[in-house]
Amino acid sequence: MALLAHVARGCSRIPKLQLEAALSVRFQSTLSHNDTKARRARELRPRRNYLLNDEVEQHRKSLLQQSPEVEEIPVQQAEANVPRDFRHVMPEFLPDPNPLYRDRVTEKLERMDMYRRRTCIDIPEFYVGSIMAVTMADHHAPGKQSRFVGICIQRSGTGLRADFTLRNVIDGQGVEVRFDMYGASLQKIEVLKLEQRLDDELFYLRDAAQEYSTIPFDFEPVPLPKGATVPVNSTKVKLNPRPWLERWERHELKGVEDLNLPEKKYRRARQVAKPWERWDLMKRQRESINEDEEESIMKETYMETESTRRARGRQKASLKKTR
Amino acid sequence: MLRFRIRTRPRKMASLEGLGSGPEGRLKRLRKHVTALIRHERLETTYAQCDETRGYAEKLITMAVRNGDRDKHTMEMADYWLLEKDLIHKLFKVLVPRYQSLPATATSIHRISTEYPGDGRHMGVLELKGNPWPPVRPQPRNTRLHLHNIQLEEAKKEYHQERLRAKSAAAAVPPEGSSVDGPAGSSVDPDPIDSESESGESKNSGDSSKR
Numbered sequence: 202m203a204l205l206a207h208v209a210r211g212c213s214r215i216p217k218l219q220l221e222a223a224l225s226v227r228f229q230s231t232l233s234h235n236d237t238k239a240r241r242a243r244e245l246r247p248r249r250n251y252l253l254n255d256e257v258e259q260h261r262k263s264l265l266q267q268s269p270e271v272e273e274i275p276v277q278q279a280e281a282n283v284p285r286d287f288r289h290v291m292p293e294f295l296p297d298p299n300p301l302y303r304d305r306v307t308e309k310l311e312r313m314d315m316y317r318r319r320t321c322i323d324i325p326e327f328y329v330g331s332i333m334a335v336t337m338a339d340h341h342a343p344g345k346q347s348r349f350v351g352i353c354i355q356r357s358g359t360g361l362r363a364d365f366t367l368r369n370v371i372d373g374q375g376v377e378v379r380f381d382m383y384g385a386s387l388q389k390i391e392v393l394k395l396e397q398r399l400d401d402e403l404f405y406l407r408d409a410a411q412e413y414s415t416i417p418f419d420f421e422p423v424p425l426p427k428g429a430t431v432p433v434n435s436t437k438v439k440l441n442p443r444p445w446l447e448r449w450e451r452h453e454l455k456g457v458e459d460l461n462l463p464e465k466k467y468r469r470a471r472q473v474a475k476p477w478e479r480w481d482l483m484k485r486q487r488e489s490i491n492e493d494e495e496e497s498i499m500k501e502t503y504m505e506t507e508s509t510r511r512a513r514g515r516q517k518a519s520l521k522k523t524r
Numbered sequence: 525m526l527r528f529r530i531r532t533r534p535r536k537m538a539s540l541e542g543l544g545s546g547p548e549g550r551l552k553r554l555r556k557h558v559t560a561l562i563r564h565e566r567l568e569t570t571y572a573q574c575d576e577t578r579g580y581a582e583k584l585i586t587m588a589v590r591n592g593d594r595d596k597h598t599m600e601m602a603d604y605w606l607l608e609k610d611l612i613h614k615l616f617k618v619l620v621p622r623y624q625s626l627p628a629t630a631t632s633i634h635r636i637s638t639e640y641p642g643d644g645r646h647m648g649v650l651e652l653k654g655n656p657w658p659p660v661r662p663q664p665r666n667t668r669l670h671l672h673n674i675q676l677e678e679a680k681k682e683y684h685q686e687r688l689r690a691k692s693a694a695a696a697v698p699p700e701g702s703s704v705d706g707p708a709g710s711s712v713d714p715d716p717i718d719s720e721s722e723s724g725e726s727k728n729s730g731d732s733s734k735r
Contacts (some may be wrong), residue, residue, distance in 0.1 A: 491526070
């Protein structure tokens with residue numbers, strides 16, 4: 202915090218005129234409507250707020266910066282024993298790997314906000330396929346709050362914009378609600394049944410019979426025995442006959458029964474499949490946060506959230522992903 | 525983690541294995557390049573292909589160094605990317621020990637001249653560090669022992685000694701008209717040899733330009 206505060210203070214010291222000049226330069230840039238995407242990106246690149254942690258730390262410790270304003274950041278000596286697959290528990294702490302959206306200062310500030318939010322509200326460990334209940338402030342509801350129960354069919358977004366979607370069937374009508382995990386109007390998040398499914402997204406439940414996504418609102422919480430691994434629910438869903446919302450035969454779904462399609466459909470699916478992407482190391486490199494950075498972020502996350510986790514006295518399920 | 529800048533987007537190179545070979549053909553060709561690089565430790569093609577190959581080769585070596593040969597994913601990747609299977613042994617037995625304590629990239633890339641007359645492609649060389657070939661970039665030659673340099677050295681030495689002798693002679697004889705060149709004579713250096721050598725050098729540079 203002190204570091205960031207210092208960075209912010211450093212920014213405020215820039216004379217106003219200079220700042221205005223910098224801003225005016227921004228609008229005088231030579232961007233035009235017929236530029237290529239790459240050129241536009243190049244134009245924008247130097248103005249992005251891109252600071253490497255090591256670099257900031259080096260300048261902070263340099264002789265030029267020896268002023269009483271700089272507070273010493275206590276180095277956390279405690280060695281964190283981070284579980285190996287901790288990133289599956291709190292995936293929203295890893296930033297978006299797209300280099301055009303990377304901004305390390307913002308990411309760090311967002312993470313700190315997230316830790317702070319986590320001290321106010323218990324955001325438990327959950328996975329796609331878990332049955333959850335969310336209580337939300339709702340000034341139209343009688344008690345000024347509403348509760349929604351459903352099966353989690355998607356987790357997405359990173360940082361403060363992380364969200365999850367719950368699906369349920371109410372009065373014969375499928376209902377999906379998308380909640381911001383760090384939204385201010387969330388009052389309580391409960392995991393009624395902690396489990397995983399075979400797939401990372403369960404959108405195919407929209408094309409399946411309603412009983413697969415019907416969850417009673419008085420669903421009793423199913424406790425998990427202490428030290429147990431997160432169970433994988435390996436039920437295979439039987440989809441309704443076509444038409445579907447998507448061509449599910451092209452999605453390599455694991456949690457779906459045989460689709461019983463004509464051979465033509467499977468042939469076409471094979472034609473459009475991209476099996477080589479599995480081997481594309483650089484594609485994977487570009488689409489993920491690199492191991493070192495991931496490790497440092499997850500270590501920080503683990504240490505920051507450990508105290509709240511302990512304080513809540515929650516039983517710690519083993520974090521190993523069994524899939 | 526890669527230790528060099530990579531492009532935000534890959535080059536598409538849709539026709540690397542013939543027209544319309546697409547992204548699959550691209551990988552097939554790059555696989556040949558990676559195999560050749562590990563085999564021969566140096567590769568010369570267009571700069572773009574060198575640059576694309578570099579990422580894959582570096583990633584493969586980094587994975588091998590990090591995970592070792594017991595890791596299933598790493599071994600699968602080595603099996604895919606190295607078409608000649610004896611190179612898998614080379615990767616884990618030769619290259620991993622070579623690069624495991626190297627705090628830099630395992631490969632280096634150079635631009636080389638475009639062929640003329642030719643098709644104007646920008647050419648490049650990609651190589652593994654520590655390869656047995658002569659260096660791509662010429663090393664600066666050590667010209668210290670060339671005859672003219674030895675002679676120049678000697679001339680310099682002689683010049684300095686002469687100056688030193690003249691100075692000491694001037695200091696030994698008490699100046700008669702000290703009032704005329706008072707400031708020059710009265711300035712006494714605490715370390716005369718150092719100041720002499722410095723002034724001698726600066727004068728020498730001027731002299732050499734005159735010569």
